[in-house]
Amino acid sequence: DVRLLESGGGLVQPGGSLRLSCAVSGVTLERHAMSWVRQSPVRGLEWVSGIDEAGARTYYADSVKGRFTISRDNAKNMLWLQMDSLRADDTAVYYCAKPNWNAEADWFGSWGQGALVTVSS
């Protein structure tokens, strides 16, 4: 079974940066697209970003485009989300999630336990 374990969440000031990590186990990561999905009381569930199997193609929600960067290292079984210029409305639980196959738009069969990111002064 796929196991996804996020880390790196925390409290950050507006305008600051944070890097989330997702350790992937139970699958050969190089065969799978990966995504980040966030959830907040204000915005609900929101797809944030996706990356294809090789890391060659990345996709972003308009709300984070230009501020967030998704990346991966298949040899290390790791996925990351670099979040810059953070705003209060980025406050959410961030989930690492595995889409069925399509990095740009698909259903999510596996989810991590989530990492809480709080943007506040």
Place this chain on the structure above:
Amino acid sequence: EIVLTQSPATLSLSPGERATLSCGASQTVRARYLAWYQQKPGLAPRLLISDASRRATAIPDRFSGSGSGTNFTLTISRLEPEDFAIYYCQQYSGSPPSGTPPTFGGGTRVE
């Protein structure tokens, strides 16, 4: 983007009763690319249904999905105590060249 509206916001039922949850889309969901998830407090969403009606692995057959176009339904035939949770729909019909991002509904709480 495609906006999904779920109704009702809250469904108050008893164990053994039938639950019918609706998900309406602001535009046609291509190829019935709609999924349903269950979420319990403090946990991540769990996939129940994909492609509008395909049950995920290990999901009991009391859960069923139907619909097409802009109207979709999740039915729980007989509620078990563990089914009381929040349910979300999600569309994933965007693919190149449309670029429509995946979106989620606001959820229905079954209490």
